[in-house]
């Protein structure tokens with residue numbers, strides 16, 4: 001396992017280009033199962049999760065070519081419907097093959113995604129919605145086994161606007177007989193991006209991006225081309241790193257309309273934010289002020305921003321209260337920040353952060369993608385060299401993270417683990 005070393009003290013300066021959104025590209029790749037023939041998805045980030053998705057689709061019989069951010073996905077043949085355990089365990093997002101496999105083949109066997117470092121993450125909303133569409137689902141030997149002679153439209157109200165449940169239901173409904181409505185649907189930009197791709201394939205979808213989505217099933221879908229939306233979480237990561245280091249960073253390709261509340265928090269922290277043809281510029285000239293925030297489904301502040309904003313505030317002036325409403329286990333990583341001298345107390349789904357003038361470098365572990373990014377931000381404002389292990393979590397979600405950091409003036413390097421052969 002690789003380790004990343006971050007020298008503290010640099011002020012991030014310059015321009016950085018955000019990649020395509022992981023949480024869009026993965027679903028676009030999975031949706032390609034729906035149309036026999038070759039679809040093309042552009043702006044696919046070169047990260048491990050997308051490679052794992054490619055492997056999984058090949059396992060089903062698709063031919064996948066991933067090169068330079070372009071995925072060519074030939075779904076002429078789909079001969080297997082089992083998402084194997086070893087791949088699902090590497091990437092919980094694998095659950096999004098359930099909807100398209102059912103729509104294409106009428107059957108799917110997906111290894112049950114386990115809990116992970118950010119909470120229990122059940123799949124009851126996926127299951128309940130699909131059952132309403134006529135799918136029989138059972139759990140068998142650690143697999144979700146789903147079968148339907150025919151998918152039919154249904155009226156579904158989600159208890160909670162789950163992102164991947166909304167996406168799975170949408171991908172199943174595009175081939176169901178009749179009309180499906182999903183109420184209390186996820187409104188994330190990545191979900192709307194998926195809907196746009198499905199529409200390009202011939203699907204009939206209205207309301208994507210709002211909390212009611214209506215889908216009229218069609219008899220066939222055809223291959224399409226689509227460019228994945230820019231990664232708002234990556235854009236926010238650079239913006240928060242600019243604030244923490246009192247830097248001046250222009251984020252190219254960012255979509256500020258997807259970051260409204262997040263940017264308003266940075267402005268409250270003291271950042272000067274402007275948008276021009278060059279991109280989204282974030283400039284911070286003095287120590288940030290502490291700002292309270294609450295995570296919520298979109299358009300609220302994304303839970304994925306929580307560790308990043310919290311790390312940014314570890315050295316802010318004042319005390320902030322953070323409430324995590326989406327994943328119950330998403331404060332685990334704060335133990336790592338505490339090792340670096342951060343003053344953070346957590347109680348249930350609240351955290352209190354009292355800003356300290358400086359953190360101190362320590363060996364720490366990245367527990368998940370965003371926790372990894374948070375530790376990098378902390379490392380940038382710590383005295384000494386922070387050593388982050390389990391960095392493969394960061395690599396699952398961020399393309400060329402170290403290179404981009406270096407270009408912004410940070411001193412980072414990676415130690416690759418040498419595997420000794422017997």
Ligand code: EPU
Pocket residue numbers: 022023026093119120121122123124125126127160161162163164165302303304326327328369370397
């Ligand atoms: N939930 C249920 N039942 C379900 C599904 C979800 O109770 O059937 C609960 C979850 O336990 C959680 C909440 O609903 O408390 C939200 O979960 P959601 O289903 O919306 O999350 P997800 O679809 O599993 C996606 C992203 C996450 C992101 C969340 C929230 C993908 C592949 N993943 O996960 O991204 O944090 O939405 O915005 O789209 C990441 O990129 O690092 C990441 C974790």
